[in-house]
Amino acid sequence: MPRISKYSDIKKPENELQQDYFDRHTPYIECDDQVKEGEIIKIKVKMGSDFMHPDEGTHHIGYIQLWDRETMLAEMRYLPGALGGKTAHAEVDFYIAPMVSVCLTVMAYCTKHGLWQSEAKHVNVIHPEGTV
Amino acid sequence: MPRISKYSDIKKPENELQQDYFDRHTPYIECDDQVKEGEIIKIKVKMGSDFMHPDEGTHHIGYIQLWDRETMLAEMRYLPGALGGKTAHAEVDFYIAPMVSVCLTVMAYCTKHGLWQSEAKHVNVIHPEGTV
Amino acid sequence: MPRISKYSDIKKPENELQQDYFDRHTPYIECDDQVKEGEIIKIKVKMGSDFMHPDEGTHHIGYIQLWDRETMLAEMRYLPGALGGKTAHAEVDFYIAPMVSVCLTVMAYCTKHGLWQSEAKHVNVIHPEGTV
Amino acid sequence: MPRISKYSDIKKPENELQQDYFDRHTPYIECDDQVKEGEIIKIKVKMGSDFMHPDEGTHHIGYIQLWDRETMLAEMRYLPGALGGKTAHAEVDFYIAPMVSVCLTVMAYCTKHGLWQSEAKHVNVIHPEGTV
Numbered sequence: 001m002p003r004i005s006k007y008s009d010i011k012k013p014e015n016e017l018q019q020d021y022f023d024r025h026t027p028y029i030e031c032d033d034q035v036k037e038g039e040i041i042k043i044k045v046k047m048g049s050d051f052m053h054p055d056e057g058t059h060h061i062g063y064i065q066l067w068d069r070e071t072m073l074a075e076m077r078y079l080p081g082a083l084g085g086k087t088a089h090a091e092v093d094f095y096i097a098p099m100v101s102v103c104l105t106v107m108a109y110c111t112k113h114g115l116w117q118s119e120a121k122h123v124n125v126i127h128p129e130g131t132v
Numbered sequence: 133m134p135r136i137s138k139y140s141d142i143k144k145p146e147n148e149l150q151q152d153y154f155d156r157h158t159p160y161i162e163c164d165d166q167v168k169e170g171e172i173i174k175i176k177v178k179m180g181s182d183f184m185h186p187d188e189g190t191h192h193i194g195y196i197q198l199w200d201r202e203t204m205l206a207e208m209r210y211l212p213g214a215l216g217g218k219t220a221h222a223e224v225d226f227y228i229a230p231m232v233s234v235c236l237t238v239m240a241y242c243t244k245h246g247l248w249q250s251e252a253k254h255v256n257v258i259h260p261e262g263t264v
Numbered sequence: 265m266p267r268i269s270k271y272s273d274i275k276k277p278e279n280e281l282q283q284d285y286f287d288r289h290t291p292y293i294e295c296d297d298q299v300k301e302g303e304i305i306k307i308k309v310k311m312g313s314d315f316m317h318p319d320e321g322t323h324h325i326g327y328i329q330l331w332d333r334e335t336m337l338a339e340m341r342y343l344p345g346a347l348g349g350k351t352a353h354a355e356v357d358f359y360i361a362p363m364v365s366v367c368l369t370v371m372a373y374c375t376k377h378g379l380w381q382s383e384a385k386h387v388n389v390i391h392p393e394g395t396v
Numbered sequence: 397m398p399r400i401s402k403y404s405d406i407k408k409p410e411n412e413l414q415q416d417y418f419d420r421h422t423p424y425i426e427c428d429d430q431v432k433e434g435e436i437i438k439i440k441v442k443m444g445s446d447f448m449h450p451d452e453g454t455h456h457i458g459y460i461q462l463w464d465r466e467t468m469l470a471e472m473r474y475l476p477g478a479l480g481g482k483t484a485h486a487e488v489d490f491y492i493a494p495m496v497s498v499c500l501t502v503m504a505y506c507t508k509h510g511l512w513q514s515e516a517k518h519v520n521v522i523h524p525e526g527t528v
Contacts, residue, residue: 002463002501038216040223055229057321058344062468067398070510072458073214076224079375080322082205084170084229091172092208093225097187097216105398111343114466134331134369189453190476194336199266202378204326211507212454237266243475246334302480304487319493337478340488346469348434348493355436356472357489361451361480 004107004115024051027064027106027118034124040097041123045076045106047090055083059112061090068102080111101125136239136247156183159196159238159250166256167230173255175226177208177238185222187215191244193222200234212243233257268371268379288315291328291370291382298388304361305387309340309370311354319347323376325354332366344375365389400503400511420444423460423502423514430520436493437519441472441502443486451479455508457486464498497521 007026013019028046035041045064047053053061060080066073076092083090096102102125106118139158145151160178167173177196179185185193192212198205208224215222228234234257238250271290277283292310299305309328311317317325324344330337340356347354360366366389370382403422409415424442431437443449443457450456456476462469472488479486492498498521502514 002466038218040220070398072211072505074211075209077207079204079206082228084231086170086229088172088229091227095223096214097218097220099216109468134334202266204373241336302482304484336475338475339473341471343468346492348495350434350493352436352493355491359487360478361482361484363480
């Protein structure tokens with residue numbers, strides 16, 4: 001199977017080059033911690049926190065998949081050039097409406113450096129009073 | 133070829149049912165009218181303005197593609213259930229960084245009612261002084 | 265909307281360059297004319313008959329979609345490099361099991377020259393004796 | 397991260413139900429063991445050997461990805477209904493043209509039971525005499 005890389009594979013980056021390599025391939029999830037049952041919640045995903053990724057013909061972020069545990073919810077695909085061929089943070093806002101609490105992870109694919117996953121992000125779903 | 137529907141195919145909806153059918157399948161683009169060369173611009177796409185679309189197993193919004201004229205920039209794909217199985221506006225924020233002015237259109241696919249396109253949206257790219 | 269090109273847009277190629285351009289972007293469907301209800305039928309799609317297409321970073325066949333009228337059945341996506349970076353016919357065999365007669369078309373996307381469609385191909389579905 | 401299942405996760409199926417569950421989710425790769433450099437080779441992928449998978453609205457094979465180690469080559473996506481809503485083997489023939497020897501694996505996604513991977517399949521690429 002393709003290897004899946006994760007920032008926590010390394011304890012502490014040995015140098016800035018390694019930090020750059022890991023950071024720019026890491027999907028970061030930003031969203032609220034909770035949402036009311038069935039309401040829309042925005043899930044922002046951004047590739048890289050301090051370092052940015054190229055957008056070249058054979059080296060770019062190919063896709064960003066949003067998962068709830070074993071279930072894929074949605075996937076953003078980029079053609080090379082969507083970021084003008086520049087080095088930049090690939091970014092997307094997903095909008096989902098969970099009915100029960102979810103444990104989100106993101107799987108992102110760099111066409112040169114393979115699959116990368118985010119940390120898990122729990123979103124608690126609040127049910128109306130009197131329901132389970 | 134698959135037929136591609138557009139809200140302007142009808143001059144004026146004959147009744148609310150028809151208005152509902154056309155509106156909930158129409159992708160609406162919201163974004164700024166201009167951006168500096170190479171800067172990131174957010175392109176919000178929302179399906180339906182006044183009416184919402186089901187999110188059922190065999191009837192949901194399957195994908196939303198963002199085009200600049202003949203060039204596809206990115207595509208969001210949804211698995212059924214991403215919106216909790218509820219009737220809702222499918223929505224996504226794309227982030228692109230155009231180097232030259234773009235003419236955006238969206239092609240969206242309903243797994244039951246086929247392909248739908250948005251109105252075109254021009255985004256003017258402002259180049260630094262002294263450049264073309 | 266993105267323009268959709270078709271070989272029949274030109275009556276007769278003016279020269280070999282034009283013939284090359286149209287042919288190598290045209291999806292050709294090869295399959296049987298009929299199938300028994302619910303049985304698997306192989307649908308071969310090949311890009312180009314006499315002329316082949318590049319497989320370069322920013323210029324390759326990005327996807328091949330199989331449609332039955334307004335309904336998308338399946339989609340093959342290629343990353344650049346799947347054909348070794350060489351000029352070649354992109355090709356795929358889909359397997360479908362129609363329950364009723366279908367009218368197939370293919371929509372293919374070249375990352376440099378946009379959307380192209382095939383001729384329609386009818387496949388007649390034979391129902392067991394005594395059924396409709 | 398989403399769990400990735402594999403037939404070899406179980407040593408020996410405990411019963412036919414378990415054998416069915418594992419087999420029908422397993423992608424099997426069939427192809428030649430070698431190919432000449434830059435020539436097209438057909439890679440058949442079939443889901444399940446003895447047992448078949450449903451093709452229902454919220455329970456079907458959603459995609460089949462072909463990987464060479466960390467690099468995705470191509471992906472087949474199915475909309476529910478492509479197999480007539482029947483229980484059947486999802487199947488696809490990829491065509492690739494490797495320039496160097498490849499180690500293929502397939503990742504397949506069931507919309508109800510998550511990600512599944514195949515055994516690895518090596519394809520040896522034969523270079524013309526006198527080249528490396």
